[in-house]
Amino acid sequence: MAKPVIAITGPERGAFGPRFLVALAVRCYGGVPLQLRPSQHEQSVSFDGVVVTGGHDVDPVLYAAEPEVHPKYDPERDKLEMAVIKQALQQRKPLLGICRGAQLLNVCRGGNLHQQLKEHRYNTSHRWTVLPLKTLCLEESPSLLAKLLKCQRCKINSLHNQAINQLGDGLKVVARDLDQLVQAIEDPDYPFLLGVQWHPEFLLFLGRQRRLFKALVARAREQQQG
Structure with a gap:
């Protein structure tokens, strides 16, 4: 049986660290990483699961909002990742969205975003950190995330300017931070x-x-076999 192919999306250039680390995790659990870049957005690709990685802010035009800030957007990457997310949803492939990947997933389901978070932070720092210095609070209801993390609270890192505001169709919030900002979403169905x-x-x-x-690759393998 062939190993499950896990697509890893990202920008055309750069982001070597996140891409490498995601690919390392995928390989560690028996998957084959497939790096996808914006120049490939018109190509037909086949995969068994997908990880949409972090990066530049999502362009607010995708959720019909006026820009409140003017960071660097990447419309070609948005186009690629929207297409990959929609393909995964249509084929019911396992999908993990990281940071902007979670935000873009929410937008694909019809939700929108907070474009800047400073005014929404009261109990936590707006400082970026790759270290697990911020607190994640899981919701009390059962969830896939709770099953995987096996905790009610744990420490996470934080590297984002934006966050999920209104939820997309079929999604539910399964974790927040100490400012009640959304930190994780999933679809229970x-x-x-x-x-x-x-x-x-x-x-x-x-x-x-x-x-x-590990769970993403395992689920991709199950669907591949089944």
Whole structure:
């Protein structure tokens, strides 16, 4: 039986660290990483699962909003990742969205975003950190994320300017931070559809964070076989 192919999306150039670490996790659990870049957005690709990685802010035009800030957008990457997410949803392939990947998943389902977070932070720092220094609070209701992390609270990192505001269709919030900002979403009626606002690829030294990638590859293998 062939190993499951896990597509890993990202920008045309750069982001070597996140791409490498996600690919490392995928390989570690028996998957074959397939790196996808914006120049490939018109090509037909086949995959068994997908990880949509973090990066530049999502262009607000995708959720019909006026820009409130003017960071660097990447419309070609948006186009690629929207297409990949829609393909995964249509084929019910397992999908893990990381940071902007979670945000874009929410937008694909009809939701929108907070474009800037400083005014929404009261109990936490707006400082970026790859270290697990911020607190993740899981919702009390059962969820895939709770099953994987096996905790009610744990520490995460934070590298984002934007966050999920209104939820997309079929999604539910399964974790927040101490400011009640959304930190994780999933679809309980989907085999594996999870979006996390933090960067688990930078926390592979923590077993609970590795389980996100392990579960994705395992689910892709099950669907491949079945």
